[in-house]
Each structure stands twice: as structure tokens, then as C-alpha cells.
Amino acid sequence: MPTYDVVVKAGTIFDGLQTPRFKGDIGIVDGKIAQIGAIDTADAAEVIDASGKHVAPGFVDLHTHYDSQVFWDPWCTMSGWHGVTSVVIGNCGFGFAPCKPEDRDRTMLSLSRNEAVPLRTMRAGMPWDWVTFAEFLDSVSRTPKGVNMMTFVPLAPLYGYVAGIDDAKTQRVTDEQLAEMCGLLVESMEVGGCGWSAQISGEIGNVQLDYDGTPMVTDCMTEREIVAFSRALRSMGRGVVQMTGSLDIAALIARESGRPVIWNGLVADGALNQHGAGLYSHRDAIKQVAYYNEVEGLRIFAQALTHNFVSEFTFEDYNLLDTMPVWKEALLGTVEEKQAKLADPERRKGMKELHDARGGLFGAGYVMDEIKVNWISSDAPNAQEIKDRYEGWTIGEIATRENKHPVDAMLDVAVAGGLAVGFATKMIETPPQAMKEVATSSMALPGVSDGGAHTKFVTTARYPTEMLGYWVREHEIMSLEEAHWRLSYYPALAAGLKNRGCLREGTPADIVIYDYARLDSGPQERLWDYPEGEMRLVQKAMGYERIIVNGVTTFIDGECTDETPGRLLRHGTD
């Protein structure tokens, strides 16, 4: 009997703890790292030659929405492709448990807009074999997984379960209802939830609304409710809160709960992202977070947006313009309704005013003229004719050629194509100095991957590859030792994931082996691999020679091994 199941031989090891890199072997037994050092390969059932390669802990992605995708994609791609070995779901207060059977469709409807997961995909792909949070965890636990998974207790489903999704928006919950929800939170924590999450963004400027354009139920939370949930968490003495909203509210939660808060999010000045520009200038936010932590004694982490912005979208299902009422209203309803609204000259007047006043894409600062008509669906009416006329052209070129305002140029093409027209933005580079300040600030956790969400528009789950293969390799914004700590151990620590995120004897063998020179993301491409043949936008990864989860290889140079060694991680016990 060999002593080791696997030996990773002669790699350059980054342990995720900021230990300076060193050359060595890693021996794995029963899914755990048994030894780090010089190991005789005669003792190994399998030897992986890692010479010339980097060996590092698998990445820990705290901000994902794979709550539905895990049921049809065990590897939670794109994350599984990009070296992520543990994900946290249930972010932003959104999720699927607890949920009464009669509310399932209503719940999916919310997710179809605020996180833009295609509705028919969810309907076809989810088993819905739960009502309570505990039953949901059991369902996730028995579902084959290629990554480890932990979950927050999202607050929106608690409101829905106790007070009714729509009722809870129009009238505040009673004291009895609030107490019942806090009780459910504690019960959910006891079976493995890692804390609670909520998007508390109000109505104005909110980019992730419900299907009907109203705010999500958590957006309307009052101080009384926020304090109640925070104190319920305090009573547990463990767990963390993930919240999207203002720093004042983050501080309130940290104060009342006595627990760490992961605040979303820190965005570099000059950066665009899937949610528009940041709420604060990044220097102000960094200073404020430092004040709370160093002076007031709170513990606030900043989920930092560390990827460049590039997007593709159609007007069939785009939700990321919801901060601008004129666009939000035009993009609610069925495809036919949207088409009629986008053709309406009165509405276009408002869109043009916004464009002209704020100079750019929907008023968000991006140059609209540079957006390209990337593809037109063959199902579109008169597809061939409009393909010949517009495909591959930018809005600026079309506007000039047809002597139109850019808003008219864009919307005329969209309407002519029955909205099945894919528009692509250029990659917008965040100023490297600003990215460095953000990514290396003391409480920054890289990411905002949004894996599993907005899957038709953005591919931000590539962030670990972009951090290593672009920001560190090309721009040297931090050392590789620091980058691996920030991509693995620091987020694991923030979320209370014990024993993960580092390479240490006795810890689970979640490992990436990669070729640093080759590490990169592939081009954006469309796949029709979601249930019901729904399309999603992805970027694959290059340079990961092995991705290992709990000692078992899931990907070899981008090829899936079909192994599903991932586990449900229950907070408090795992």
C-alpha cells in the first residue's frame, strides 16, 4: 500500500499564508494534506509533476449566486474552471429557502430579474425538494458538487416565508413576525448557515430590483429589523453578515451583532462594473472602513471589485439599467412590451437627455459610440438583412452612417432585431493605480464575482485568473504571496471557513497547480448549456494544469474529470 494517494512533486509552493514561496512536494492522504516537504514518489499512488509550476490553495469565492446553478452544474462554472474550490452562496439576501411550495414560482421570478437567472432554466433545473432551510441544505448536500459550498441565510426568503413576499413590502412586519424570523435565522445557523445576508439599498439608485421594478423586500428593511437580526446573530456568537448598501448600515450591523460584516462593495474610482459606478470614492471608503476597525473596534471587510468591466447584453432581459428610471421602466414586462416601449419616441427623448447630460452609456459614463453590434439572432425578423447591415458595426458608426442620435441608432437596431441583438462593450481598464489602492487595502477581499448571476451579461467570476494573470503579472499591484493570501486564506477567514484557504498539513487538499506565464481567461463566448437550452456568456480559463478539491482532481488543463468531490460546508462544524 502506497503511503500517499497523490504527491504533487517539485512545485513552487504558495501556502496562502504569505509565507515566502518555496520549492517542495505535497503528499495527500484521504483528501487531506498529510505532508509538505521532500517526499519519496515511490510512496505515491499518483504523482503529479509540478516542476516549473505554481502550487497554491484553491480560491475561495465569497460572493456567488450558484443557489440554483449547483443543481445542474456541479462545478459551478465559471468558478470551477477558474481555480475556485469553495464558494459561498445565498448572497445579497436572495435565495430559495425557506420557501412554501406555493411561493416557489414567485421566488424564482424575483431571482430572474435581480440576479438575472433565466426563469425557465430555474423552473427546469431545480429539484425543489425542500421547504425549510435545513431541507435545502440537505438537498445541496446530496447534490453532486465539484466545489465546496457554504451558504448565508438570505433574509428575503425569511420575509417571504413569515409575512409573504409582497405583503412584507407594503407593511412592516409585526414584532411577532420579526421574532419568528429571528428564530428561523438561529435555526438555520444551527444547521450550517454562516450568517445572514441582505441587500439594503433602498429604492433610489438600486440596480437589483424585483421582477416588477419594485425594490426587493430587504431593500426596505428598517433599523428596527436590522437591529433585531443583528442581535439574533450576536446570540449565536459566530457567523458573519454579508450586506450590500451603505457603510453606515454596515457599521450598525457590526455594532449590534458583534460579528464581522462583509460590506459590498469597494470599487476603484474610474472603474465601471456590473452594478454601475461605486457608491463612494474608494479612498473615502477605505478610510471609513479603517476608522470603524481601528478606532471603533468593529470588524468590517470590504468585498472589492477587482476585475475590469466588459459586458455583452440584449434588451430582451437586461436588468442592470435599473438605477435609471427611464431605462428601468422601458425594460420591464414581456419582450413585446419592451419592444414597444423602446420604440416609443417619447421615452427615447428621456434616454437621449440622460445620455447627453451624463455623456455615455445610459448615463453611466461609458462611451456609447464604442458599443458594437456583436451578433443578431438568426431567429430575428429579417435576420439576414439586418445582419448584413449592422453586425460588427459600432453604434457610433451606425449613427454617423444613418445620421441619427446614438440612442436612436442603438434602439432601432434592437427593435428591428426583435431585441435578439447582442451588444458588446469594449473592455474598460480600471486605472492600475486605483486598482492597486483598492486591492491592497487592509480589509479588501478580491472578487464580487457574482458567479451564477447576470449570466447573460457578465463573466466576472473570472476574477481570480484576472488577479494573478493580469493585475499581479502585468501590473505588479501586489506580490504573488499576498495575492494568494487574498484569494484564499483571507476570504476563508472572513467567512469563518475553518481549515480552508491555505496549504498546511492536516487541512483539506484544495489545490491549484498553474503555469504562471500561461494563466489567462479565454475570450467571451456564448454557450447554450443551461437547462432548456438557455444561453449564457462565459470565459474559460487557460493555464490551470490541475484543480484539486478535497484531494481529487476536478480539472486537468481545462478538461473536466467528471469527479464531484465537493462538500457542503456547514458553518460551525466544518
Ligand SMILES: [Zn+2]
Ligand atoms: Zn450579489
